[in-house]
Amino acid sequence: MKTYYGEWMLLMVTMLAALSWLFSKYALLELPPAGFIGVRFFIAALLFLPFACPQLKHLSNVQLKNALTVGICFSLFQFLWVQGMNHAENIGEGAFIVSLSMLLAPLISWTLFRHRLQYMFWFCLPLAGGGLFLLASETGLAFSQGNGLFLLSSLMLATFFVLNNQFSKSVPALSLATIQLAMAGLSCGVFSLGFETWPQTVSGAAWGWVAANIFLATGFRYLLQAIGQRRSQITNAAIIMILEPVWALLLGVALLSEVITWQKALGCFLILTALFVYRLQPQEQS
Numbered sequence: 001m002k003t004y005y006g007e008w009m010l011l012m013v014t015m016l017a018a019l020s021w022l023f024s025k026y027a028l029l030e031l032p033p034a035g036f037i038g039v040r041f042f043i044a045a046l047l048f049l050p051f052a053c054p055q056l057k058h059l060s061n062v063q064l065k066n067a068l069t070v071g072i073c074f075s076l077f078q079f080l081w082v083q084g085m086n087h088a089e090n091i092g093e094g095a096f097i098v099s100l101s102m103l104l105a106p107l108i109s110w111t112l113f114r115h116r117l118q119y120m121f122w123f124c125l126p127l128a129g130g131g132l133f134l135l136a137s138e139t140g141l142a143f144s145q146g147n148g149l150f151l152l153s154s155l156m157l158a159t160f161f162v163l164n165n166q167f168s169k170s171v172p173a174l175s176l177a178t179i180q181l182a183m184a185g186l187s188c189g190v191f192s193l194g195f196e197t198w199p200q201t202v203s204g205a206a207w208g209w210v211a212a213n214i215f216l217a218t219g220f221r222y223l224l225q226a227i228g229q230r231r232s233q234i235t236n237a238a239i240i241m242i243l244e245p246v247w248a249l250l251l252g253v254a255l256l257s258e259v260i261t262w263q264k265a266l267g268c269f270l271i272l273t274a275l276f277v278y279r280l281q282p283q284e285q286s
Helices: 002-027 033-057 061-087 091-098 101-113 121-137 145-167 173-195 204-230 234-255 262-279 281-285
Strands: none
Touching: 002 061, 002 091, 002 204, 002 234, 033 061, 033 173, 033 204, 061 091, 061 145, 061 173, 091 121, 091 145, 091 234, 091 262, 101 121, 101 145, 101 262, 121 145, 121 262, 173 204, 204 234, 234 262, 262 281
């Protein structure tokens, strides 16, 4: 057990990430989408702030500029993701679409910075594309509004991964995370105040789902992830992190009575296989 301590922690991280989909779905029954993200990430940023303050004070102008640039991408991703959640018919299906960001990131990295693509990428991309085709073709080669927004959010998440890797290596992790959370919270909060309608009353249950998102699915999850990644082998960690959409799919079926047809199940399986094979690549190279 102790040998795989980090791996077990990362497995818990994937479960918490999947629970975030469920918590968010319940919270959105009463809260406006951008407003929910605004509250969730602004409070999360406040929780991180006391610990990040010493680092934030010593950031150079270049470091701050890089952190803000990456924060913009993170904010756009969260905005698109929560809009997708608001229209989603199936959170498990959406989780698999968002997970495509792992394969889109190398393509964006090659486009923007001419980073070399691994040979296995060209096998995995059409495999994932086949899975995406199966998810869309059941409705006449057209995505539902929710899944279309999830696909856009996947593209933005991939862009975030690339820019985060390119520009933020010199920025301390805690201060970077705090800036990203604060930007998502503030930008979505301002949008919500200007363009969304808030209910006159919000039940305690809805605020409970928000609190679960803040403390469990954000704060505790990222703490576990930081510790788990430090104590696990990189290839094991990469493969374990693929499990998030699997848990989300199971939660959707078990608790939200979502229906997965054989065609959609096959599409999810192809996407999962593509991610798994691509993540195995570092192990093969070693």
